[in-house]
Amino acid sequence: MKSVAEWKELVAEYQKPDLGRAIWQIVNTLGSIVAIWIALFFTMGISWWLTIGLSVLAGLFLVRSFIIFHDCGHGSFFKSKKANNILGFISGMSVFTPYHHWRWEHAMHHATNGDLDRRGIGDIWTLTVREYLTSSRMTRFNYRLVRNPFILFVFAPLFLFMVLERFPSKKCKPRERRSVHIMNFALLIWCVSMSSIFGVIPFIIIQVTMMAVAGTCGIWLFYVQHQFEDTYWAQGEDWDFTAAAMEGSSYYKLPRIMQWFSGNIGFHHIHHLNAMIPNYNLERCHKSDPFFQVAPELNLLSSLKSLKFRLWDEDNSKMIGFRELKRQLALEEDFKQAA
Numbered sequence: 001m002k003s004v005a006e007w008k009e010l011v012a013e014y015q016k017p018d019l020g021r022a023i024w025q026i027v028n029t030l031g032s033i034v035a036i037w038i039a040l041f042f043t044m045g046i047s048w049w050l051t052i053g054l055s056v057l058a059g060l061f062l063v064r065s066f067i068i069f070h071d072c073g074h075g076s077f078f079k080s081k082k083a084n085n086i087l088g089f090i091s092g093m094s095v096f097t098p099y100h101h102w103r104w105e106h107a108m109h110h111a112t113n114g115d116l117d118r119r120g121i122g123d124i125w126t127l128t129v130r131e132y133l134t135s136s137r138m139t140r141f142n143y144r145l146v147r148n149p150f151i152l153f154v155f156a157p158l159f160l161f162m163v164l165e166r167f168p169s170k171k172c173k174p175r176e177r178r179s180v181h182i183m184n185f186a187l188l189i190w191c192v193s194m195s196s197i198f199g200v201i202p203f204i205i206i207q208v209t210m211m212a213v214a215g216t217c218g219i220w221l222f223y224v225q226h227q228f229e230d231t232y233w234a235q236g237e238d239w240d241f242t243a244a245a246m247e248g249s250s251y252y253k254l255p256r257i258m259q260w261f262s263g264n265i266g267f268h269h270i271h272h273l274n275a276m277i278p279n280y281n282l283e284r285c286h287k288s289d290p291f292f293q294v295a296p297e298l299n300l301l302s303s304l305k306s307l308k309f310r311l312w313d314e315d316n317s318k319m320i321g322f323r324e325l326k327r328q329l330a331l332e333e334d335f336k337q338a339a
Contacts, residue, residue, distance in 0.1 A: 004242060007273060007291065014285040015276040017079050025280060026087070029064045033094060036061065044202055055206045059213025060261045065094045066218055067263025067279050073103035074275040093186055095214060096161045100179035104172055110275055113226070114244035116312075117236035121171075124223060126233075128312045129325060144322070147310050152223070157215025158208070217262070224303040225250045225268040229319050230296060233312050245272035251286070251295045252303065259283075269295035 036058040043050045071077035072088030088099040109122030119126060125146055132140065145151055166184055168177040195203045232248030252266035259266055267282035270292060277285055286292045309319035
């Protein structure tokens with residue numbers, strides 16, 4: 001493992017924003033979303049199958065838009081703070097997410113990723129085996145419900161982006177709270193305007209389809225990049241930032257077209273090492289030194305295994321599922337009876 005000073009020197013050149021690449025991403029992402037909305041207006045009178053197909057495609061572009069929004073939140077997309085904030089609001093509006101409020105929550109995720117003592121903001125609810133076993137029946141039920149794949153990847157994305165993001169956290173400051181209210185007002189104008197153009201029901205169908213696709217893809221990417229078997233969790237005093245980034249964030253090796261739509265976020269270990277590296281520089285940084293290539297690697301097939309991981313097994317330092325927990329408990333019971 002390289003020291004902080006060593007890897008900081010390696011990533012230094014990649015954290016410099018490139019105006020040309022940034023503008024091209026805006027054109028091919030936000031420009032494509034605008035073009036699809038225009039096309040949708042004309043396809044409604046031709047075929048609803050075509051309309052839904054275009055809505056699904058728009059949802060994939062919204063994933064890419066969210067990555068631009070995400071980079072703006074880290075202040076990495078442009079050199080200018082003002083430009084990041086303006087584009088962050090615009091791209092945030094495309095994914096129904098208040099810029100400053102989300103930026104605050106996401107900063108907490110980066111500061112606490114893999115720290116068992118600082119869970120709860122900007123992450124996915126994760127319990128240790130001991131915590132789960134000592135929890136009440138209701139807590140166990142709720143935890144199993146939240147971790148159910150249907151809830152997590154079908155219901156939760158829409159609920160998160162279309163409902164929860166409409167309300168500020170009780171812990172946030174006035175600026176973050178204000179950003180939620182401003183975004184809600186902007187989205188109200190958007191929905192009323194688009195409903196008057198497309199019709200209320202058609203607009204709802206199109207917008208919900210887009211958000212469902214984008215939300216499901218987004219939650220899946222976030223989930224598998226931290227919830228794999230040999231991920232990293234440690235108690236506060238033992239927690240290490242570099243280890244959390246390189247061991248607790250995966251390299252998700254995706255097919256090229258999926259890598260493009262996901263804005264290179266598969267190079268998640270690089271992003272967690274230095275969030276100031278814009279998405280368009282992540283791959284080059286990853287390939288620049290063997291140190292970056294030792295991160296846990298997942299592909300489409302291997303990432304599916306993450307669906308079974310539910311709890312952090314502190315004794316064995318790995319994620320396990322409920323079946324594995326049941327097996328462990330049965331072995332313990334057999335051992336006690338044999339003794």
